[in-house]
Amino acid sequence: xxxxxxxxxxxxxxxxxxxxxxxxxxxxxxxxxxxxxxxxxxxxxxxxxxxxxxxxxxxxxxxxxxxxxxxxxxxxxxxxxxxxxxxxxxxxx
Amino acid sequence: xxxxxxxxxxxxxxxxxxxxxxxxxxxxxxxxxxxxxxxxxxxxxxxxxxxxxxxxxxxxxxxxxxxxxxxxxxxxxxxxxxxxxxxxxxxxxxxxxxxxxxxxxxxxxxxxxxxxxxxxxxxxxxxxxxxxxxxxxxxxxxxxxxxx
Numbered sequence: 001x002x003x004x005x006x007x008x009x010x011x012x013x014x015x016x017x018x019x020x021x022x023x024x025x026x027x028x029x030x031x032x033x034x035x036x037x038x039x040x041x042x043x044x045x046x047x048x049x050x051x052x053x054x055x056x057x058x059x060x061x062x063x064x065x066x067x068x069x070x071x072x073x074x075x076x077x078x079x080x081x082x083x084x085x086x087x088x089x090x091x092x093x
Numbered sequence: 094x095x096x097x098x099x100x101x102x103x104x105x106x107x108x109x110x111x112x113x114x115x116x117x118x119x120x121x122x123x124x125x126x127x128x129x130x131x132x133x134x135x136x137x138x139x140x141x142x143x144x145x146x147x148x149x150x151x152x153x154x155x156x157x158x159x160x161x162x163x164x165x166x167x168x169x170x171x172x173x174x175x176x177x178x179x180x181x182x183x184x185x186x187x188x189x190x191x192x193x194x195x196x197x198x199x200x201x202x203x204x205x206x207x208x209x210x211x212x213x214x215x216x217x218x219x220x221x222x223x224x225x226x227x228x229x230x231x232x233x234x235x236x237x238x239x240x241x
Contacts, residue, residue: 001105002103002104002105003097003104003105003106003107003234004100004105004106004110006107006110006111006113006114006234007113007114007117008237009113009114009117010134010236010237011237012117012118013118013130013134013135013138016118016127016131018131019131019134019135022131022132022135022136023135023138023139026132026135026136026138026139026140027139027142027143029139030139030140030143030156033156037154037155063171066155066156066169066171067140067156068172068173
């Protein structure tokens with residue numbers, strides 16, 4: 001059966017030297033989003049409550065949970081402290 | 094895989110692949126434009142991978158969920174406050190079928206709300222129609238040539 005011709009955009013992008021790095025950054029944002037969302041809900045905290053504890057705004061929490069921004073390590077640390085975490089575990093795989 | 098239908102030329106056409114065409118790199122793209130396209134495409138790919146890793150589940154908040162009263166899920170890919178992509182998908186057996194995509198416009202100036210709501214409703218109806226069409230005709234195209 002004939003199919004309309006489409007560009008294989010992912011294959012095309014993979015040839016670009018920077019694409020792998022962009023992909024890894026994006027995956028890291030999703031990992032952080034998932035971890036933060038789960039923990040905040042586990043603790044029954046609203047975005048506003050967590051933001052107040054961490055000294056930031058609900059909009060920032062929302063953007064992180066939606067994997068929309070790359071949060072800096074200082075902000076991540078403040079948020080995890082606000083969630084009562086004593087240390088930040090980093091895993092290099 | 095991507096839901097497909099037969100167009101007026103008898104070719105298989107997939108709305109999701111049609112949407113992705115805007116990320117195809119061209120010789121006319123400036124270096125900046127290429128970087129933007131690549132970053133946005135990486136964001137799309139990582140979200141699709143995330144959905145696939147979780148077997149196309151509908152309960153992956155806040156990124157994926159079942160749409161209120163509809164029989165399909167939505168995957169939210171936020172790029173910025175101004176650009177939120179909504180990918181409509183369904184699960185048939187073990188297959189994740191990408192039905193369609195829309196760029197949700199930033200409202201919510203009151204004057205535009207009604208117009209935007211109508212537009213969203215139209216996309217939702219189309220996604221539902223695509224889902225039913227897929228179940229009936231079982232036509233699809235692979236997301237990429239390398240990963241069926």
